[in-house]
Amino acid sequence: MTALLEIAGLRAGYQESIVLEDISLQVQIGEVVALLGANGAGKTTTMRVITGLIAALGGTIAFDGEDLSRLRAERRVDVGIALCPEGRQVFPNMSVMENLLLGSFCRHARARRAATLELVQELFPRLTERSAQKAGLMSGGEQQMLAIGRALMACPRLLLLDEPSLGLSPRMVQLVFGAVAKIAEAGISILVVEQNAQAAFSVARRGYVLAGGRVAAAGTIAELARSGQVEQAFIGTDFFKREGAACSKSGA
Amino acid sequence: MNANRESGSPTSLPIALLCYGAAAVAAVALPLAGSPLAVNLMLRAGSIVMLAISWNLAANAGLISLGHSTFWGLGSYAALLMGNRFGWPFLPSILPAMALGAAVAALLAVITGRLRGIYFAIATLALSEGLRVIAVMLPDLTGGGAGLFIDQTLRPEPRLTAIVTALGAVCFALLAHLLSRTPFHYACRAMRNNEHASQMLGINPLRFRITVLALSGAIAAFAGGVNIWYGGFLDPDIGFDLHITILAQIGPILGGIHTLAGPIIGGLATLLIAELTRMWFGEQGYSLLVYGAILIVSIMYMPNGIYGTLRRLCAPWTKRRAAAKTALVAS
Numbered sequence: 001m002t003a004l005l006e007i008a009g010l011r012a013g014y015q016e017s018i019v020l021e022d023i024s025l026q027v028q029i030g031e032v033v034a035l036l037g038a039n040g041a042g043k044t045t046t047m048r049v050i051t052g053l054i055a056a057l058g059g060t061i062a063f064d065g066e067d068l069s070r071l072r073a074e075r076r077v078d079v080g081i082a083l084c085p086e087g088r089q090v091f092p093n094m095s096v097m098e099n100l101l102l103g104s105f106c107r108h109a110r111a112r113r114a115a116t117l118e119l120v121q122e123l124f125p126r127l128t129e130r131s132a133q134k135a136g137l138m139s140g141g142e143q144q145m146l147a148i149g150r151a152l153m154a155c156p157r158l159l160l161l162d163e164p165s166l167g168l169s170p171r172m173v174q175l176v177f178g179a180v181a182k183i184a185e186a187g188i189s190i191l192v193v194e195q196n197a198q199a200a201f202s203v204a205r206r207g208y209v210l211a212g213g214r215v216a217a218a219g220t221i222a223e224l225a226r227s228g229q230v231e232q233a234f235i236g237t238d239f240f241k242r243e244g245a246a247c248s249k250s251g252a
Numbered sequence: 253m254n255a256n257r258e259s260g261s262p263t264s265l266p267i268a269l270l271c272y273g274a275a276a277v278a279a280v281a282l283p284l285a286g287s288p289l290a291v292n293l294m295l296r297a298g299s300i301v302m303l304a305i306s307w308n309l310a311a312n313a314g315l316i317s318l319g320h321s322t323f324w325g326l327g328s329y330a331a332l333l334m335g336n337r338f339g340w341p342f343l344p345s346i347l348p349a350m351a352l353g354a355a356v357a358a359l360l361a362v363i364t365g366r367l368r369g370i371y372f373a374i375a376t377l378a379l380s381e382g383l384r385v386i387a388v389m390l391p392d393l394t395g396g397g398a399g400l401f402i403d404q405t406l407r408p409e410p411r412l413t414a415i416v417t418a419l420g421a422v423c424f425a426l427l428a429h430l431l432s433r434t435p436f437h438y439a440c441r442a443m444r445n446n447e448h449a450s451q452m453l454g455i456n457p458l459r460f461r462i463t464v465l466a467l468s469g470a471i472a473a474f475a476g477g478v479n480i481w482y483g484g485f486l487d488p489d490i491g492f493d494l495h496i497t498i499l500a501q502i503g504p505i506l507g508g509i510h511t512l513a514g515p516i517i518g519g520l521a522t523l524l525i526a527e528l529t530r531m532w533f534g535e536q537g538y539s540l541l542v543y544g545a546i547l548i549v550s551i552m553y554m555p556n557g558i559y560g561t562l563r564r565l566c567a568p569w570t571k572r573r574a575a576a577k578t579a580l581v582a583s
Binding site for chain 2: 072
């Protein structure tokens with residue numbers, strides 16, 4: 001098995017503040033990997049470095065064995081990386097169809113536009129119903145479907161999903177992750193950032209837990225769930241102990 | 253199909269082409285047949301529409317310019333100097349004018365880099381002011397503050413300049429129309445909506461910014477270049493006039509920003525309002541005040557411009573007609 005995406009010793013940040021200290025992770029071909037962590041752990045920054053929106057300060061990123069660091073953000077779409085950004089970021093004043101068609105802007109995707117569009121509309125029938133509607137007037141869940149659909153229109157080999165459950169109702173989260181599972185079945189590798197660990201666990205096979213700009217834990221979903229390291233990264237080591245002590249004190 | 257309707261071109265291409273054809277015929281026939289007043293009006297109408305189209309193109313990509321007199325002025329100086337220094341006649345001199353406008357606009361796109369919104373606007377304003385001062389300080393080239401007359405032996409008939417201006421306006425309107433059906437236009441709209449997201453789709457913002465500004469600059473320079481051959485005299489205050497900058501944006505805003513028809517309707521409406529107030533209230537005094545008041549009230553009560561308002565008013569009617577049609581088919 002070859003790694004589709006291989007990150008080693010990645011350092012990155014904004015101006016003086018370093019967000020990512022040392023991140024190493026891999027995504028194999030056809031694999032779904034979850035990136036977990038509390039707020040400020042560096043999940044979104046990792047996504048931004050992979051897509052080229054910000055430059056890495058150190059370490060290496062390789063996609064399909066090739067160094068990505070010299071490739072500008074818009075060129076990375078051509079090699080097969082598509083991001084479905086946090087907060088959806090659909091084009092609000094454009095119709096659903098226009099949003100989707102813009103997804104296949106890069107050359108290799110434009111050639112296969114009609115076929116991809118059919119697949120996306122099959123995956124999200126709702127988008128077909130709304131095709132003439134302005135994207136900004138849709139519900140959050142529908143916008144999320146559109147954002148994922150738009151990313152798929154670029155015919156990616158690696159799909160990056162940044163917080164697809166953000167602000168969605170539990171029902172919608174189920175719907176969206178159902179679609180993510182289907183995308184994975186189609187053989188597209190997925191790296192998904194989530195705060196909703198449960199939702200992420202429903203589709204991912206492996207996961208990385210980030211804390212303070214480092215990989216705090218890595219392993220299969222079962223291992224992570226058993227070790228309790230997810231809870232630890234999200235709410236601190238002795239959260240329950242302290243809270244327990246506080247409760248018993250106030251109770252006494 | 254939906255895409256075309258959303259982009260603001262409700263008419264089919266053959267009908268649109270017919271309209272452009274008719275406009276082109278009018279652009280040639282009216283100055284030929286008409287009085288000097290008609291010639292003057294055609295020239296002004298053509299110039300104002302070109303400026304509006306040029307400004308709107310940049311605005312489509314989210315680039316709000318406060319310095320369109322830059323390109324107008326550069327076009328004027330380029331055309332004038334090509335004539336005076338090298339003896340180039342009217343029509344050929346417009347090409348270097350457009351080239352200079354496009355080149356400086358492209359350079360502006362590169363220099364301003366990631367500046368957007370008000371920051372970009374200020375940079376364009378500063379550029380046009382800077383060029384005006386430079387033009388004053390280079391008397392050997394530009395004649396300085398005293399200005400320059402264009403070589404009288406080379407001057408074309410006013411009719412010809414009016415025809416070229418009006419035809420130019422029709423051509424650039426057609427160009428904008430055809431562009432609105434291309435991926436280029438969608439890339440620009442996506443950039444205006446959300447530049448980061450558009451980059452994630454494989455759109456190179458810098459490339460499109462350079463292209464759209466160069467095109468915008470070339471169109472405004474064309475207008476400036478033709479106007480100097482009509483007017484005959486140029487000084488820095490005329491070339492890099494703030495009034496040109498304002499004129500370039502009033503058209504699209506009054507007519508309907510980010511649409512195809514808006515800049516054309518708005519440009520012509522601006523001219524009409526200016527002429528009517530001048531006729532009713534005289535050359536001096538209240539006319540400009542009334543002109544300004546009409547513009548302000550129009551923009552206040554028609555936030556989507558004349559074109560947007562017309563479409564809204566026509567919407568129930570077209571819907572009813574469509575409903576009637578389906579009812580007819582059903583029965």
